[in-house]
Structure formats: structure tokens, C-alpha cells
Amino acid sequence: MHNLFLLHFYTIIEFAILSMFFRDIIKGKFITGFITCSIFAFTALCIINFVFLQSLDKFNTYTRPIEAIFLIAYSLSYFERESRTDHELSWVNNPVNWMVTGILLYFSGALFQFTFSNVVSVEVSHDIKVLIWNIHATLVLIMYMLFAIGFHKCKN
Template identity: 40%
Template sequence: MFLTYIVPLSILIPILIGLFNYKNLQTSGKFVFYYLVASGLINLAAIVLVAFRMTNLPLLHLYTIVEAVLLLSYFRTIFTNHLIRKFLLYIIIIFPLLCIINFTFIQSIFTFNTYTRPLEAILITFFCLLYLYKSGFTENWINKQTSWFNMGILLYFPVVCIIFILSNYMVFVSKNKELNLMIWQFHAIMSMVMYLAMAKGFSLTKTDG
């Protein structure tokens, strides 16, 4: 119940707050909003597939592409450095191609994408840390929309990267169901933490400079 329904539905909190403040969102906030909406729709499709006892793993491959493109596009809007923005544009184009190559020739679309998913997490974490390094902490940092978006990203992606790497091992090799459930419950909790941080960010749109 917690993994299948409560966590996916918790994404409605930032979506509803973002929708309410949509007209006040900057371009960066809109990319985060689009990411959450896309995530919610894909999660809904995954729940439907589970209800019909069908595998939803192909959706994970699609989700990885959508998530990476939208979040990297978000970072491209908040960086001011031309070279970084250009580099991000190249990654936004190349990464989906790598995902397609992976599920076409390397990893089956019916298994966890343990190559591209961790790579995505590393890329997003890197650019989040780079932005934090470039921008620094200002006096008004805690009241900025992007600060809460980045906080949610940094609490989620680095922590769960190891889960993405070991996903196939835990399911198909270890077969320790209790450990597997515990790990994915932890993943679910971190997802909720990210959603709540992003909800806080959307609530600050009117005061964000």
C-alpha cells in the first residue's frame, strides 16, 4: 500500500501547489512542475499495469529519459555560464540516445536499467552540486525557490544512486525479499522527502528573486 499508492499519490502535493502558483513560476520552476506531472502520469500508468499483473519495468526506461531531460533542462535555466549551458544541452541530446542504445542492445527493457539510471543520478547530482558551488549561500538562500528544488534533488538522487546500481542483483540474484522491500521503502521515503521539498519551493514563488 505504501509503495504502490501512498508514495505515488504524495506527488500530488507539489503538483497542486505548483498548479496554484503556475502563473508566478519562472522557467526553471516550470521545468520542475513538468517533471512532477510527467512523473505522476508515468507512476499512474505503472500502478495500472501492476493492477493488471503486468510488468511496469519498460516504463522505468521511459521515465529515466523523461526525468533526465526535464531536470537537466531545469539546471540549464538556472546556470548563467554559457559553457555550462552548452554542455548541458549536449547531455540533454546525448543521454536519451544512450538510454535507447541501452534498452535496445544491452539491457532488456524488462529489467532494471542499472547502467543509465545510476548515470542519470550522477549527472543530476553533479550539476546540482556545481550550481551550489557556483552560486554559494546568500543571506536569502532559504527563501529561494531553487534552493528548495535543489535541496530535494540532493536529498534524493545521491542517496538512492546505489539502489539503482544494485536493483537487478537484489531482485534476481539475492532474492532476499525482506531486504528488497526495506530498501525500496527507504527509496519511497526519500521520494516523498523530495516531493515535499519541491512543494515548499513552489510555495515560495511569489517571494523568489
């Protein structure tokens, strides 16, 4: 069964959940309001995208890169704010650092794949497609491994 249409809805849900995560860990009135507004604006943009621009049977190459850019910016904002505060925990013992690192690595690495998915699916050989998707799978695995380390640190 063709399930590419689910990616359009997954993108909305993923962005909302990860944005709420960042809203909770990045303190500040402005950033909290900005992230909340971005969730609603991004949801509207995604709906406009699949209704008017990119049908549900195409990769959402307009909204996925935008999502990635926002999440990269949130990650960098988190690290910038954390670098200015003193902590009792060392960097490696802070579970959130591991999770944000996973998000930053995954979305930074996958940004160009998100942007060019429709072109790649038509223009390149099967071997190159497999290579690209294997790289993507590796990035996902690394992100999940970093999440697991973060969850393990929460337990301790």
C-alpha cells in the same frame, strides 16, 4: 501488468526535464551547451542500452546511475555558483535552493539502489527488498516535500 519497460522511457524524460531546469538556473555559456549536449547524448545512450544491453524487462542499472551522477553534479555546480554570488534573498527564501536540495538528496540516496536493482531483485530476501523500496519511497517523499516548500516560496 508488467510495467518495468516504462522506467526506461521515464529515465529519458526525467533526465531531459531536470537537465533543462538546471540549464535555466545555472548561467554560463559552457554549462548551457554542456547540458544541452548531455540531453541528446544521454537519450542516445538510453536507447542503445535498452536495444543492445539491458532489455526493457530489466532495471536500467547502467543508465539510471549515470543520470543520478549527472544530476548530483548539476546540483553541486548550482550550489557552488550560488555560493560565489551575493543575493538579496536569504538561502531559505530562495525557492530554487529547496528544489535543488530535493534533487540532490534523492539522487544521492538512490544512486546505489539504481546501480544494484537487478542484483537486489534476485539475490536478497523479500524483507530486504521491502526495506530498500521503503527507503526509496522515503527519499521520493522528502524530495517532493522540498519541492513543495520551494513552490510555496515562489508563491510568496
